[in-house]
Amino acid sequence: MKNYIYSILILFLVNSAVFGQAPNWTVSENNFQYTMSFVGFLNSDGNALFNTNDKVAAFVNGQCRGVANLIYVASENRYYAYLTVFSNVNNENVSFKIYDSVKNVVKSVEKTINFSINEHYGNLFQAYSFASPALRSEVEILDLGFKNIVRNDIVISGSQITIYLNKGQNITALNTLFDLSPGASVYIGTVKQTSGVNSLDFTNPINFKVLSENQAIIKQWTIVVKTESENATYYKKDAVCYEGGSIKVLALLEKQEVILSILGVTLSSQIINNGQVIFDNLNEGTYKIRVGGNSKEIKINLKK
Incomplete structure (x- = not known):
């Protein structure tokens, strides 16, 4: 009997550790006049949350002002939190916490926002991020x-x-x-x-x-x-101490753009006129000439 009781106790403790107890976040909506709203997604430690027991809550000075569980949206195949935040005045600083039901962890979101009456943030394409730690914003x-x-x-x-x-x-x-x-x-x-x-x-x-x-x-x-639209012919003249070098490009296709660059930086562009373009007054260095889909490196030396 003792072994049976111990087994039941251990199983209870294991289940408690695994499933945990969700935070009791509640808000008295009737105490407030105004709202603002969010369509957001939840992310914890770099992982998107996708359990309907996961949730986000909003707080002002420790008082819960809104709470929402994740909802699955079939058209997007994603989980969203539709969060409404309540207040009686503008510009209160609102903070957020998220609950990861699988790990039974509550995490604070670093980002805060000032309450703004009737304001809405996020949509199904560009949802508001409730994340801990914060996610990155680069778009290169x-x-x-x-x-x-x-x-x-x-x-x-x-x-x-x-x-x-x-x-x-x-x-x-x-x-x-x-x-x-x-x-x-x-x-x-x-x-x-x-x-x-x-x-x-x-x-x-x-x-x-x-x-x-x-x-x-x-x-x-x-x-x-x-x-590449056609082959081009290239000629160069090296620089001397009193005069810069030059590059001539011959190509039959009129109005084709020819681009001169060095070290990835565009220096000049010209349009082919009468079958040629000429780039003058060039310093010593290795230049890249680009015509259509073709490019060629040409080195201008310095003659002393």
Whole structure:
């Protein structure tokens, strides 16, 4: 009998440790005049929470002002917290706590917000982040290319990325590879893209939306793909102590843009006129000339 009682006690203690006791967060809604609301997601230690027993609560000076459990939204295949926060005055500082029901852990959210009457934050695409620790807000595309395709060059200028490919390359169904800021994700419209598992038509520029890990920031990127249109001929004149060097580019295709850069920095661009462009007054150094999808490095030496 003793062994049986001990077994039951141990089982109870184990179950208590595993399932725990959810925090008793409650709010007396009738005591308040005003509300603000959130559509949010919960994240603990870098992991998204997805149990309907997980919850978030809002507090003002330790008093609970709102609580919401996660709800599954089938159209998005995600879990959201629809949180309403109550107050009688504007600008009260509101803090948050989240409860991870699987780990039976309550964690404080570092981010706070001032109460604003009737204000709403977050939506199904860009939900408000209730996370501990805080998630990252970077939205950069660090690199971009295409699976099993040679990339001649890449130019990142502001929020535009231009990729240069070989002449004749089919660009109507490219499997795009991208490297992003940690935790960020790429969307075309509202459709999430997976690196290396897509087929995109770059006949015209495509707009990528990069959403930060905390979903607070969206950055629009324009992706342009160019293919080599024709071969060009290059000539150079080295610099001397009294005169800069020069590079001449000959190409048959009129109105084609020719870009001169050094160390990844664009110095100048010209349009082919009468079959040529000339870049003058160049200092010693290794320059890159880009015409269509083709690029070539040319070194200007200094003659003394």
